[in-house]
Structure formats: C-alpha cells, structure tokens
Amino acid sequence: MRAMVLEAPGMPLKLAEVPDPVPGPGAVLVRVAACGICRTDIHVVDGELSDPKLPLIPGHQIVGVVAAGGPGASRFRPGDRVGIPWLGGSCGRCRHCRAGRENLCDEARYTGYHLDGGFAEACVADERFCFPVPAGYPDLEAAPLLCAGLIGYRAYRMAVVPGGTGEVRRVGLWGFGASAHLVAQIARHEGREVWAFTRPGDAAAQVFARSQGAAWAGGTGDTPPGELDAAIIFAPAGELVPAALSRVGKGGTVVCAGIHMSDLPSFPYRLLWGERAVRSVANLTRRDGEEFLALAPRIPIRTTVTAWPLEGANEALATLRAGSLTGAAVIRVAGQE
Ligand SMILES: [Zn+2]
Numbered sequence: 027m028r029a030m031v032l033e034a035p036g037m038p039l040k041l042a043e044v045p046d047p048v049p050g051p052g053a054v055l056v057r058v059a060a061c062g063i064c065r066t067d068i069h070v071v072d073g074e075l076s077d078p079k080l081p082l083i084p085g086h087q088i089v090g091v092v093a094a095g096g097p098g099a100s101r102f103r104p105g106d107r108v109g110i111p112w113l114g115g116s117c118g119r120c121r122h123c124r125a126g127r128e129n130l131c132d133e134a135r136y137t138g139y140h141l142d143g144g145f146a147e148a149c150v151a152d153e154r155f156c157f158p159v160p161a162g163y164p165d166l167e168a169a170p171l172l173c174a175g176l177i178g179y180r181a182y183r184m185a186v187v188p189g190g191t192g193e194v195r196r197v198g199l200w201g202f203g204a205s206a207h208l209v210a211q212i213a214r215h216e217g218r219e220v221w222a223f224t225r226p227g228d229a230a231a232q233v234f235a236r237s238q239g240a241a242w243a244g245g246t247g248d249t250p251p252g253e254l255d256a257a258i259i260f261a262p263a264g265e266l267v268p269a270a271l272s273r274v275g276k277g278g279t280v281v282c283a284g285i286h287m288s289d290l291p292s293f294p295y296r297l298l299w300g301e302r303a304v305r306s307v308a309n310l311t312r313r314d315g316e317e318f319l320a321l322a323p324r325i326p327i328r329t330t331v332t333a334w335p336l337e338g339a340n341e342a343l344a345t346l347r348a349g350s351l352t353g354a355a356v357i358r359v360a361g362q363e
C-alpha cells in the first residue's frame with residue numbers, strides 16, 4: 027500500500043510503498059478513505075512530542091471501511107464504515123482506566139504516534155477503540171469530527187461544566203481552526219455566545235468565525251466588548267493563558283485544549299484570583315466519542331474542510347503550520363472528488 031512515512035522527527039514525510047498491515051487479535055484492517063490533519067500531527071512530525079514510533083505513519087482522524095478482522099474480532103463486519111481516533115488503546119486495569127478516565131492511562135497507545143495511523147491506504151486498529159461514523163457525513167466531512175470535534179467537545183464540556191461557580195453564557199475561543207469551528211457550533215446550539223480570538227489582523231479567520239456563529243471576533247490584542255465566563259485555548263502559545271485569564275470573569279475556567287504548548291509566562295496572581303481556574307484537557311475517552319458522535323448529527327455540526335491527496339500531506343502540514351487554513355485539513359486517500 028502507499029503511505030506517507032515519518033522516518034525521523036523534523037524530516038518531511040516520505041511517500042513509500044509498504045506492506046499492508048495485518049490485523050492482530052481483536053483488531054480490524056481498515057481501508058482508509060480520509061484522514062484529518064490535527065495540530066498534534068505537526069507536534070509529532072516536528073519532534074515536539076518525544077519518542078514516536080519510528081518509522082511512523084501519522085494521522086489519527088481516520089475514516090474508512092473495515093476490510094477484515096483479526097482473530098477474535100467480532101464487533102464490525104467487512105464493509106462497515108468506522109472512525110479511528112487518537113486513543114488507540116489503554117491498559118484497562120490502572121486506577122484511571124477503572125474510573126472511566128482511560129484518557130489519563132500511563133500505558134495508553136495513541137494512533138499516529140505509538141501506532142501507525144491514517145496517512146496511508148490502510149491501517150489496523152483495536153476494534154474496541156473504533157467508532158461507527160454517523161451516516162449523514164461524507165468521509166471527508168466526518169474525519170475532523172474524530173479529533174478536532176471530539177477533543178474539542180471534551181474541552182468544551184470542561185469549560186462550561188467546571189464544577190465551578192456560575193452559569194456560562196459566554197465562551198471565548200483562542201485560535202479559530204478545526205476544533206474551534208466545531209465547538210462554536212455546539213456552544214451556539216446550547217444557547218451560549220461565542221467570542222473568537224484570532225491572530226492579530228487575521229481578517230479571514232474573523233470572518234470565518236462570524237460565519238460559524240461567533241457574536242464577536244477579533245485579534246488576540248483587541249479588546250472584546252465585556253467579560254467572558256469561560257475560555258478555551260486551541261493555539262499552542264503559552265502567552266495566551268494570562269491573556270485568556272484576563273478576559274474571564276470570577277469563577278471562570280480557562281481550558282488549554284492542546285497536547286503541547288510553549289512555556290507559560292509568569293503572570294500576576296490577581297489574574298487567577300476570584301476562583302478562576304486553568305486546566306488542560308488530555309486526549310479522549312471512548313465515552314467522549316460516543317457522546318459527541320451522537321450529538322454532532324443532531325445539531326447538526328457542519329465541518330468546513332480543505333482536502334489534499336495522500337502525497338500532498340507535507341503541503342497540508344505546512345499550510346496548517348502557517349495558520350493559513352480555514353476550517354479543517356483532510357487527506358483524501360480514496361473515493362470520489
Ligand atoms: Zn488530534
């Protein structure tokens with residue numbers, strides 16, 4: 027099969043012909059139709075996340091069709107459409123796994139990082155960690171739901187249900203990319219107001235944010251027309267933490283949604299005072315996936331995507347790295363235009 031392979035961090039991916047993977051016990055072989063690109067893929071390719079499997083096929087927002095099952099695999103039949111997310115496996119025994127927090131498992135294995143992912147014509151996955159894909163979404167539009175949507179949803183839940191002190195009417199989103207454009211639609215659906223903070227002067231991103239329901243959109247340096255109740259930071263820039271805290275009212279939560287962020291600058295305690303909270307969100311649980319993939323078609327969430335062919339993965343990564351993309355980037359591996 028054809029695959030885009032990372033041989034060493036910091037190197038461009040290489041188009042290679044590699045053997046089809048063979049599904050082991052409890053795993054399925056999936057013919058990949060589309061695979062979304064996530065900022066985490068950039069962190070892996072650029073070496074900001076340590077110790078990836080090498081050589082590695084990145085990509086963890088995979089939509090495809092089951093071709094075969096390994097020994098004992100019985101959950102899906104050949105022809106079933108499935109989604110394969112970032113969480114590829116967990117130990118099932120540790121205190122986190124037993125408490126329904128498999129996202130925190132120390133032995134968790136991640137797709138496109140510890141396990142080969144979806145920048146390829148096929149991949150294998152533990153069937154227990156795959157999801158059925160909602161029928162109304164074509165492959166390309168479904169792919170970004172699997173991380174941008176799913177982990178965005180987890181971050182959103184933490185922002186609006188902080189176990190904290192007050193109703194969250196107004197949510198700020200820092201970095202209006204793949205995740206934010208989906209989260210904005212959930213927030214609007216739940217009757218909350220969305221304010222979008224983009225790179226200074228990024229008029230296109232601000233127009234896009236308004237088209238996705240944002241009541242206000244501006245640059246990170248602009249002054250919004252009031253105070254937020256919660257904030258989610260999608261951009262990997264530590265300086266946005268004090269910036270977001272300074273816009274959130276008492277009792278509000280700032281959620282950092284990315285797996286990697288530059289160092290946080292020091293900031294005065296008064297920004298945190300008033301029972302404000304800062305927290306990260308890590309990975310996903312299968313329950314997040316089931317909840318979110320049931321919710322998405324009910325809203326319905328619409329994904330805005332730009333597609334590249336498999337061999338265009340490096341260009342797609344560069345476009346995302348440069349921040350010059352509207353919506354979500356997706357690799358089209360198979361299927362129609
Ligand atoms: Zn991701």
Ligand SMILES: [Zn+2]
Pocket residue numbers: 116117118119120121122123128131132133134
């Ligand atoms: Zn565990």
